[in-house]
Amino acid sequence: MTIAILVATLAFLALVADLVPGGGSARGVGALAAAGLAGILAATWFLPGTGESFGGAYVDDAFTCYVQRVLLAAGIIASLGSIEHADRVFPRRQGEYYVLLLASLCGMTLLAGARDLVLLVVSFELMGIPLYVLAAMHKTAREGIEGATKLYLTGAVSAAVTMYGLSFLIGATNSTRFDALHGASTPMLALGALLVLAGMAYKVGAIPFHMWVPDTYQAAPTPFVAFLSVAPKVAGFAALSRLFVQAMAPERTAPVLLLVGVITMIGGNLLALPQSNVRRLLGYSGVAHVGLLLVALSLGTVDALGGMLFYLATYVASNMGAFLVVEVVGESDIPAWNGLARRSPALSLSMLLFLLSLGGIPFVAGFWAKLIVFNAAWRAGMGGIVLLGALLAVLGLFYYLKVARAIYMEPTPRPDGPVVARATAFAIALAVAGVVGMGLYPGPVLDSALAAARVIAPAGTDLPAAPTAP
């Protein structure tokens, strides 16, 4: 609970800091948000967990703590990466930008520990509503508003569908607690669970609820897209694990999750293949990653869920980094990236690392994530899924390396490289550190991911020789 309260306090501090007159520019609010989040992240190691709060509606356990750390890291990178963009594009409104970002983050940190349907809905909306506003921050740009409207309309419909589904869950169990869902089995419960899954599938961008993804990614402020492309997914998967694995019996929810996951995995990769715009490419490839994460979720064993949580951490570092490089380059059509390596070698090397991590090449973070998930699928006896996943990973490399090829192999049309602001460079460096660090030394993060997974996974799914990091 402490962490969510601290994030909310920081949001109010940012609001006040924005009101303090200081020469017309509120540039400092971004630095305040980043520094505050870094402090809160450090505090997660020192503050004692509060256990159950509000009569069990919210619980602070290893799972909540892990998810909150990943979310806070995403918040730090997003705040740092936004400073230059906000100051350049909407200098007078940058205070609101960070307040909304922190409010959304507060909803996400609550969602990680929600064990009650009322808290689930409230934190889900606290996470979602600021995102609609943030997507429309470029309020005079036609495309930006169009992307925000698409995000809003699909989001509002999915929120209504989720609420309708939750009403059936409450009706079937006469309670709002997740515990009451355990073991219950009626048609009404199944209907409610399906509707809730549909609503949450929107938030994480699973097929067939992915339509908003590429459009919003293409038109919204880029540093915000970096945040939007990872943080709601982390929080959404936390809520999905709590609801569909911890609360309901996984053997009943697994077939649906597996089906949605496989369709999303195939569809996302195929849709990403013909893209010539880096943002849309990263959008569709994100859909493909969500598919693999859903498959890991459906397996419901300790090593699969630990793999999923570790995957989310690596995805935060690599995808946010990639979007921040897109922000620095400024243009997102692939031909505009031609010969970037000669103009800006450090930036190109970072982008290459992010792309390799997303593609799953050894010794960058994404490789271990994919390996652990495939290993878990193999142990669960799903050889077909492993084969499909490996084939799609090769397909994924094809479109990721399309961008790398433009950067390294094509002649450059102009001599000058893009200018990187200091804060943005620092954010990209943090992402590189995450990708390389988790790639060379995945042990610590993986161990805490597995510890978090043991909270969620049903008893008896912990294999005696769980895969340990090299």
Next chain:
Amino acid sequence: MTLHAVLIVAALMFCIGLFGVLTRRSLVSVVLSVELMANAANINLVAFSRFGNHPWGQAMALFAIALTVAEVVVGLALVILIARTHGSTDADVPSALKG
């Protein structure tokens, strides 16, 4: 009045709302249709609460009403922005993003 009668009314309302979302061309009507869908959930919650004799459903409905209001406010603000940037509140006019 039985629980089933109320649930059927709510289901009808949900379907009318969904139909409106999919067919209406004016963005304001789309937002209104979403509101219908959200209210179907509220009717469900109150009905379960009334017939199941527990207060959770009504508490949840109160939360849901507040959340829907917050969401609709953002939606209408976006409709105003669309009207400013595109000169129309028609759902078909914004069509620059494709692929």
